[in-house]
Structure formats: C-alpha cells, structure tokens
Amino acid sequence: MSGSGSEKIYSKLYEQAKAKVEPKESKARVLVGTATCGVSAGALKIKEDFEREIKEKDLDADVVEVGCIGHCYAEPMAVIAKPGFPPVCYGYLDEGLVHRLVEDFLGGDDPSYEYALAALERNDVFPTFEDFPRGVYEQKLILENCGFIDVRDIESYIVREGYSALSKALAGKPAEVLEEIKAANLRGRGGAGFPAGIKWEACLNGGADERYVICNADEGDPGAFMDRSILESDPHLVIEGMILCAYAIGAHKGYLYIRAEYPRAVRHVQEAINQAREKGLLGSSIMDTEFAFDLDIFQGSGAFVCGEATALVNSMEGKMGMPESRPPRLASKGFRGKPTILNNVKTFAYVPFIINRGADWFKGIGTDHSPGTAVFSLVGKVANTGLVEVPMGTTLRQLIYEVGDGLPNEKEFKAVQIGGPSGGCLPESALDVPIDFDSLHEAGAIMGSGGLVVMDEDDCMVAVARYFLEFTQHESCGKCTFCRLGTKHMLDILNDITMGEGDEETLSLLKELAEDVRDGSLCNLGKTAPNPVLTTLEYFYDEYRAHIEEGRCPALVCRNLILYYIEPPKCSKLCNVCVGSCPTEAIFTRDDGLKEIDQEKCVKCANCLKACPPEYNAIVKISPPVLPPEKEKKTK
Amino acid sequence: MNKPVKIIIDDHEIEAFAGEKLLWAALDNDIFIPHLCAIREEKRSGASCRLCFVEIEGISQPVTSCTKSVEDGMVVKTRSPRIDRLVKTGFELLLSDHDLKCRECPANRSCALQKIAKERGLKLRQKRFKHIERDYQLDDSPKEFAFNRSRCVLCGQCVWADREEAKIGAIGFTRRGIKRVVTTFEDLPLAESICTECKLCVDACPVGALYYKDLKK
Numbered sequence: 001m002s003g004s005g006s007e008k009i010y011s012k013l014y015e016q017a018k019a020k021v022e023p024k025e026s027k028a029r030v031l032v033g034t035a036t037c038g039v040s041a042g043a044l045k046i047k048e049d050f051e052r053e054i055k056e057k058d059l060d061a062d063v064v065e066v067g068c069i070g071h072c073y074a075e076p077m078a079v080i081a082k083p084g085f086p087p088v089c090y091g092y093l094d095e096g097l098v099h100r101l102v103e104d105f106l107g108g109d110d111p112s113y114e115y116a117l118a119a120l121e122r123n124d125v126f127p128t129f130e131d132f133p134r135g136v137y138e139q140k141l142i143l144e145n146c147g148f149i150d151v152r153d154i155e156s157y158i159v160r161e162g163y164s165a166l167s168k169a170l171a172g173k174p175a176e177v178l179e180e181i182k183a184a185n186l187r188g189r190g191g192a193g194f195p196a197g198i199k200w201e202a203c204l205n206g207g208a209d210e211r212y213v214i215c216n217a218d219e220g221d222p223g224a225f226m227d228r229s230i231l232e233s234d235p236h237l238v239i240e241g242m243i244l245c246a247y248a249i250g251a252h253k254g255y256l257y258i259r260a261e262y263p264r265a266v267r268h269v270q271e272a273i274n275q276a277r278e279k280g281l282l283g284s285s286i287m288d289t290e291f292a293f294d295l296d297i298f299q300g301s302g303a304f305v306c307g308e309a310t311a312l313v314n315s316m317e318g319k320m321g322m323p324e325s326r327p328p329r330l331a332s333k334g335f336r337g338k339p340t341i342l343n344n345v346k347t348f349a350y351v352p353f354i355i356n357r358g359a360d361w362f363k364g365i366g367t368d369h370s371p372g373t374a375v376f377s378l379v380g381k382v383a384n385t386g387l388v389e390v391p392m393g394t395t396l397r398q399l400i401y402e403v404g405d406g407l408p409n410e411k412e413f414k415a416v417q418i419g420g421p422s423g424g425c426l427p428e429s430a431l432d433v434p435i436d437f438d439s440l441h442e443a444g445a446i447m448g449s450g451g452l453v454v455m456d457e458d459d460c461m462v463a464v465a466r467y468f469l470e471f472t473q474h475e476s477c478g479k480c481t482f483c484r485l486g487t488k489h490m491l492d493i494l495n496d497i498t499m500g501e502g503d504e505e506t507l508s509l510l511k512e513l514a515e516d517v518r519d520g521s522l523c524n525l526g527k528t529a530p531n532p533v534l535t536t537l538e539y540f541y542d543e544y545r546a547h548i549e550e551g552r553c554p555a556l557v558c559r560n561l562i563l564y565y566i567e568p569p570k571c572s573k574l575c576n577v578c579v580g581s582c583p584t585e586a587i588f589t590r591d592d593g594l595k596e597i598d599q600e601k602c603v604k605c606a607n608c609l610k611a612c613p614p615e616y617n618a619i620v621k622i623s624p625p626v627l628p629p630e631k632e633k634k635t636k
Numbered sequence: 637m638n639k640p641v642k643i644i645i646d647d648h649e650i651e652a653f654a655g656e657k658l659l660w661a662a663l664d665n666d667i668f669i670p671h672l673c674a675i676r677e678e679k680r681s682g683a684s685c686r687l688c689f690v691e692i693e694g695i696s697q698p699v700t701s702c703t704k705s706v707e708d709g710m711v712v713k714t715r716s717p718r719i720d721r722l723v724k725t726g727f728e729l730l731l732s733d734h735d736l737k738c739r740e741c742p743a744n745r746s747c748a749l750q751k752i753a754k755e756r757g758l759k760l761r762q763k764r765f766k767h768i769e770r771d772y773q774l775d776d777s778p779k780e781f782a783f784n785r786s787r788c789v790l791c792g793q794c795v796w797a798d799r800e801e802a803k804i805g806a807i808g809f810t811r812r813g814i815k816r817v818v819t820t821f822e823d824l825p826l827a828e829s830i831c832t833e834c835k836l837c838v839d840a841c842p843v844g845a846l847y848y849k850d851l852k853k
C-alpha cells in the first residue's frame with residue numbers, strides 16, 4: 001500500500017534531517033533576522049559583523065539567516081543559541097553590540113542580559129516573550145517557526161515535523177484532507193474569509209481533467225507585509241499546505257503568484273521548491289506514492305488589482321491584469337479555463353497544522369465562526385510595531401494596548417484602520433469589537449489582508465481617507481465606470497475638503513457617490529475603495545465639518561488650513577535657529593528683536609517648528625490659518 | 637438549444653431561453669435596459685459600463701443584466717429607487733468625462749447616450765460632478781472616418797468588432813485607471829497602424845466617437 005510507504009519515507013527523511021541538524025544545533029549559533037524589514041534596518045551588515053568577529057576570535061559558532069522574528073520595532077535583531085543557555089533574543093544591534101556579544105557571550109559565558117529583549121525558552125534567569133504583557137494575548141501558529149528555522153535549509157523545517165502532515169495525508173485518502181479542512185471551517189485569509197473547504201470541494205466537483213492550485217502572494221496593500229514575511233521566513237509551510245490542497249482536489253500543477261518586488265521571497269521560495277523536489281516532496285511520485293504535483297513561481301508585475309482573483313488569472317495567462325465579472329468562479333473555470341483553487345499565503349499555511357492536529361483542535365482556537373488565529377502587521381502610532389498573531393476574537397483594544405503596548409509619546413488614540421485601502425477606520429468606541437471576519441465587517445471595516453494602522457490625535461481623518469483613496473484611485477484598472485470615474489471624483493471632493501472648500505452638500509454628495517461606487521463597481525477593488533471614506537464620514541463627521549465650515553483642520557495636518565506662527569512671548573529673540581532652518585528665508589527679525597514668519601513666503605515645510613529648541617518651543621501651527629489678532633495689529 | 641422558460645420583467649410575463657443573458661431577453665421583448673458595453677456574441681460580458689442594473693427577486697444586491705443568466709420563473713424589476721439611483725450616478729459619471737456637444741455631433745439622434753437619457757428621464761448635462769478636462773487629439777487620419785476620444789465611453793464595441801469581426805487587432809484598450817483609452821499599437825494614428833479601414837468599428841460605435849467624416853464634424 002502506498003500509504004504506509006509515505007510514512008516510512010517520512011521517518012527516513014526525519015532521521016536524516018535530525019542527523020544533519022542536531023550537530024549543527026548543538027553548537028553555538030547566531031540567528032540573524034534577515035527578512036525584508038531586518039535587511040532594510042541593516043541586518044546583512046550585522047550578519048557580516050558577527051561572522052567577522054567570530055572568525056577573528058576563532059570561535060566555533062555558526063551564523064544563520066532566519067526570517068521575521070516578529071519584533072520589527074527592534075530591528076536589526078538576532079537570537080543567540082548557545083548550549084547551556086536559553087536562546088536569547090537581542091534587538092537594536094549595532095557593530096559595538098555585536099562585538100560585545102561575541103566577546104562576552106560566545107567567547108565568555110555572559111549573555112549580557114542587559115541588552116537582551118527576551119529569552120525564547122522558559123528558564124530561571126531571564127523572561128521570555130511570553131512573559132511580556134503581550135505574551136498573554138499572542139498565540140503563534142503560522143508564525144511559530146518564523147525567525148527560528150534556517151530558511152534556506154529544508155531539513156531545519158523537517159526536524160520541526162515539517163512535511164509530517166503531508167506524510168500523514170498521503171497515508172490516507174484525499175477526501176480525508178478535504179473533510180478535515182471543511183470541518184475546521186478554515187476561512188480564507190486573503191480578505192473575504194470565504195471557507196476554504198467549500199471552495200476546494202467546488203473545485204473538486206468542477207468536473208474537468210485538470211485542476212490548478214494557486215497561492216496568492218500578490219500582497220499589494222501599503223503597509224502589509226505578513227505574506228512576504230511568511231514566505232521569506234517559512235516557505236515550506238506554505239508549500240506543504242499547497243501540496244495538501246493539491247492532494248485533496250487532485251491537482252498536479254500549482255503556482256505561487258508572488259509580486260516581483262519581493263525578490264527575497266521569490267528566492268527563498270524557489271530554493272525551497274528545489275529542495276522539496278530533491279527530497280521527493282514535489283514531483284512525479286511524492287513520497288514514493290502515485291501522487292504527482294509540482295510547483296512554480298509566477299512573478300506578478302505589481303499592480304494591486306492583480307491580487308484580485310480573476311485579474312490574477314488573466315495576468316498569468318498573459319492578458320491584461322484586469323478583473324472579470326463573476327460567475328463563473330475560479331473553482332469552476334479558472335486558470336486556462338480549468339477549475340482552480342486560489343488561496344492566500346496564510347490560508348495555505350494553516351493547512352499542515354489542521355491536518356496534523358485535527359479540525360477540533362483548530363476550532364478550539366478563535367471564535368465559533370472565525371476559528372484560528374489572525375495575523376496582523378501592526379504599524380502606525382503604536383509602540384511595538386511588527387507582525388503579531390492572536391486568536392480570533394481578541395479585541396482591538398487588547399491588540400493595540402497589550403500586544404502593541406499602546407501609543408507612544410502619550411498621544412491620544414484616534415482611530416484604527418484595518419484592512420488596508422479596502423478597510424475602514426474605526427474610532428475609540430469600536431475598540432472592544434472582537435477581531436473576527438463578521439464583527440469587523442459589521443463595524444464597517446474588513447479583516448482584509450491584515451494591515452492594521454493605529455492613528456493618534458495628530459492624524460487628520462479627512463487626510464487619511466484621502467490617502468487611502470489616492471491609492472485605490474491610482475490602482476483602479478479603469479475598466480468599469482464607477483471605479484474609474486467615481487473614485488476620481490471622490491478624490492477630487494476630498495482634496496477640496498482638505499482645502500476647506502465645500503459645504504454640507506459636498507459631504508452628502510461624497511457619501512452618495514461613495515455608496516454608489518461601492519454598490520456599482522465590477523470588482524472588489526472598486527466595491528471596497530469607498531470604505532475608508534464611508535467609515536470616516538460615519539465616525540468622524542465633525543472633523544469633516546470643521547474643514548469646510550470653519551476652514552479648520554483639528555489635527556493640524558491639512559496644509560491649506562494651517563499656518564506656522566511664532567508666539568512672541570516664547571521666542572528667545574537670540575537663538576536664531578529657525579531663521580537658518582527656513583528654506584525660503586521666510587523668517588525675519590523684527591524691530592523689537594522677535595522673529596516673525598512672512599506668511600507669503602512660508603511654504604509650510606515645518607522645518608522651523610522642528611528646529612526651534614525645546615526649551616522655547618515658540619513655533620506653533622494654527623488652524624484655521626488666521627493670525628492671532630494681537631499679531632495682526634502689529635503688522636499693520 | 638436552450639429550453640424556453642417564462643420570466644417576469646416589470647410585471648410582464650415574457651418568454652426567454654434558460655441560460656441566455658437577461659439583458660437580451662428584455663431587449664428582445666421591447667423592454668429597455670440601459671446598456672453600452674454588452675455584446676450579444678460575447679460569452680462573458682465585460683460588464684464595464686455598469687448601466688444595465690436590475691433587481692431580481694431573491695437577490696439582495698442589484699445585478700448587471702448582461703451577466704445574469706435567465707432562469708425559469710425569475711422575477712425582475714428594471715426600475716426601483718435603488719436601480720434608478722445607480723443608473724443615474726453611472727450615467728452622470730460617464731457624462732462628466734464626455735465632450736457634450738450634441739448639435740455638432742455626428743451621432744446626434746442616433747446616440748446611445750441620448751437614448752438612455754430619453755428612456756430614463758436623465759439629463760445629458762449633469763451638474764453633480766465636475767467636468768473632467770481632457771486634451772485628446774482628434775484622429776482623422778483614416779480616409780472616411782475619424783476618432784474623437786473625448787466622446788468615447790470606453791464601451792469596447794469597436795475593439796470587439798476589430799478583433800472578432802474584422803479580425804485585425806488594430807485597436808485595443810491601454811493604460812490604467814482614469815487614463816484608460818482605446819488606441820492603436822504605440823498610439824499611432826489609425827492610418828499609420830495596421831488598420832485596414834474596414835469601418836466595422838465605426839459601425840459598432842454607439843456614440844459619436846468613431847464616426848463617418850461625411851456626416852458631420
């Protein structure tokens with residue numbers, strides 16, 4: 001029987017991997033986080049520093065590239081794992097710190113805990129990440145291995161029971177995989193939350209000789225990077241999920257649609273595919289069974305709309321990446337006209353867990369209707385930015401204040417934007433909304449692909465709505481009337497409002513138009529583009545009104561509605577710093593020695609405000625842009 | 637080939653074929669539904685003009701009738717406050733990007749936009765949205781016809797005629813978003829492109845964008 005064969009093969013693979021990995025892991029290792037965010041913070045240089053220092057001191061330690069450790073705020077970071085010590089994570093690394101860690105910890109026996117962020121295993125000496133307040137809320141599944149496995153070595157994945165789900169599935173029937181996924185009620189993580197099992201079943205019943213499995217890694221939302229991180233940090237997890245899907249629906253060919261701007265992800269996935277082929281985990285007889293499946297990467301050209309299912313398929317077929325009306329759905333008529341499964345990176349990443357641990361285990365996490373975890377890239381005005389994974393049902397408040405450690409600089413919370421440009425902005429009053437597909441939808445936002453931006457009192461909600469709409473308007477493919485022209489007019493109206501132009505009717509027109517674009521557009525780009533506008537209109541209507549009725553931007557953001565002003569009693573007269581900072585020489589010294597801004601010349605660059613020494617803090621922004629009367633008198 | 641069925645549109649019972657698109661079933665029975673982009677021969681409508689919305693009993697959202705297949709017993713409404721609002725907005729959006737000078741236009745009185753306005757009591761001169769200024773060049777390079785893009789509604793009828801009837805492939809859509817246009821390869825004037833001047837595209841244009849020169853400017 002082929003079944004037991006796969007399990008035998010697996011134990012061989014596992015033993016081999018163990019034999020190779022264990023000696024490696026039994027000596028001291030430095031794991032440097034080199035996912036894209038680490039690299040942009042200088043992780044490659046840090047890796048070289050470690051290598052050089054270790055060589056100079058002639059120590060026996062390996063330096064390994066790992067993916068995203070999840071604490072991106074502290075990049076560049078590394079974990080040092082030395083036998084006899086718990087693995088310890090260090091952040092904010094620089095050359096000096098590297099030198100010191102190599103000398104004291106690798107060379108000596110002092111882990112320099114004063115520089116450590118946390119330990120990664122429970123121990124008696126130093127707290128772990130789970131001991132942080134956020135640890136109570138976090139639950140890592142699909143991010144579990146990220147940052148701990150050698151992304152360029154399949155064996156590092158196999159020793160952590162990688163591909164055991166596949167071996168287990170191959171020992172049984174494809175229908176069992178499908179049943180498990182259906183029973184787990186795994187909902188798609190690409191935005192809409194459609195149950196994967198139902199989609200897979202439709203595809204299986206699509207009645208064609210050929211079927212395809214495609215992984216959507218187009219991830220085009222500004223600020224979202226979790227799919228990239230997973231592919232860069234744990235590519236085999238996604239590959240295993242795709243193989244399991246292929247087995248369930250009887251597909252023999254699959255693709256990962258990865259945007260070309262993600263070169264590291266492309267490289268790591270390609271290496272992973274090659275290694276999986278070498279081990280017989282992809283190819284003509286997987287784990288010596290009769291099941292054949294292979295994967296290739298398709299590099300997307302970058303347009304945001306290409307992440308939309310039908311546009312993605314069009315672009316893979318060499319056509320213009322534009323959406324089509326549905327039905328037919330991809331599951332019945334997709335790539336090359338054949339039944340096709342398209343799922344998000346994260347959706348596939350859950351599959352091996354569900355197969356290994358069972359649907360009931362999965363349903364034990366999260367909420368009744370949204371089982372499992374949610375992965376967010378937490379960004380904006382929040383202390384701990386980074387990738388977080390929490391069980392569904394966690395509230396926004398817990399996510400922002402406990403996991404994210406609240407807002408920095410004692411600023412007041414204003415809104416949280418969830419789901420990227422297709423999502424909505426929710427106010428303080430919505431903070432106790434549990435994070436799950438349905439509750440977020442009800443509140444006017446969407447889970448989306450998992451971008452979560454925290455905003456504080458310094459963010460203008462009109463400007464925020466405009467920012468997101470600018471993105472979608474720019475990314476509109478232009479095919480259909482409502483999105484092509486509607487988003488353009490919406491953007492024009494928003495631009496007017498940020499300049500204080502308009503009246504009550506402008507706001508009702510904006511609302512009407514936004515609703516019609518939502519209801520009338522062809523694809524979900526246009527249908528969801530109005531969400532940031534509709535939610536800000538709903539929750540921050542007064543802020544819109546302040547702009548048009550008083551010409552005032554309460555957050556002091558909209559350039560046309562503010563001016564910079566030097567408060568005479570605060571100006572030191574002597575420091576002169578502002579004068580030099582101004583690019584347009586708008587600041588002059590008056591007869592009485594005080595500085596003043598020539599409003600005609602000022603281009604509102606904010607240089608002077610930043611330059612004015614904190615002990616004086618004499619320069620302020622004023623909105624509406626009318627000079628204080630006391631000042632006007634003097635100029636006349 | 638398909639089974640004849642009965643459906644109800646606006647309280648009229650009509651006969652249609654299961655599986656044919658609702659839009660054509662309605663039009664064949666003299667029930668008007670605004671439409672610009674649908675093509676009878678095309679298997680999957682581009683559904684880009686977004687004017688052919690109807691309401692169907694049992695479906696909560698308005699649906700485009702050019703993509704909806706007829707099913708036995710379907711109950712359809714071509715007018716309702718929701719439909720009228722969507723159609724009005726869609727129509728006005730198109731006109732906000734249209735060089736409206738009917739008196740000078742060769743399509744005057746045969747124009748699909750005029751027809752929609754008349755049937756639905758809509759104004760061609762819309763006031764809700766600012767006019768979008770364009771600086772398109774008139775292409776009057778072909779001998780007998782010309783192309784005025786500032787009247788184009790991007791319905792795609794010409795592209796279909798060129799590809800599927802003339803089988804030339806001289807024209808197509810390019811650019812994204814608000815810059816989307818119908819044009820030739822490398823934006824060459826039609827006469828310098830592979831266009832054979834067969835004029836099938838001119839006949840297909842429902843408005844005055846592609847027009848015969850001998851009619852009017």
Ligand SMILES: Cc1cc2nc3c(=O)[nH]c(=O)nc-3n(C[C@H](O)[C@H](O)[C@H](O)COP(=O)(O)O)c2cc1C
Binds near residue numbers: 191218221344
């Ligand atoms: C404009 C637009 C962009 C999208 N981009 C992505 C994307 O980058 N990644 C993704 O997984 N889904 C994206 N989607 C959703 C996909 O159309 C599709 O629903 C999803 O890939 C299905 O996978 P899931 O069921 O696992 O969520 C996008 C949708 C739209 C309308």
Ligand code: SF4
Binds near residue numbers: 484523
């Ligand atoms: S909604 Fe926008 S992106 Fe989608 S088809 Fe229409 S124009 Fe293109």
Ligand code: SF4
Binds near residue numbers: 605
């Ligand atoms: S805001 Fe900029 S331009 Fe204006 S006064 Fe200050 S430095 Fe000069």
Ligand code: SF4
Binds near residue numbers: 737738743750787844
């Ligand atoms: S195309 Fe139609 S609506 Fe436009 S100017 Fe010509 S006749 Fe008038």
Ligand code: SF4
Binds near residue numbers: 805
């Ligand atoms: S006239 Fe030219 S562009 Fe028009 S259909 Fe004929 S070949 Fe194509």
Ligand code: SF4
Binds near residue numbers: 842843845
């Ligand atoms: S030229 Fe005429 S037929 Fe062609 S897209 Fe424009 S309006 Fe439609």
Ligand code: FES
Binds near residue numbers: 035037067068070229
């Ligand atoms: S910790 Fe660096 S990518 Fe997240």
Ligand code: FES
Binds near residue numbers: 674684686702
């Ligand atoms: S005719 Fe249906 S969308 Fe254009």
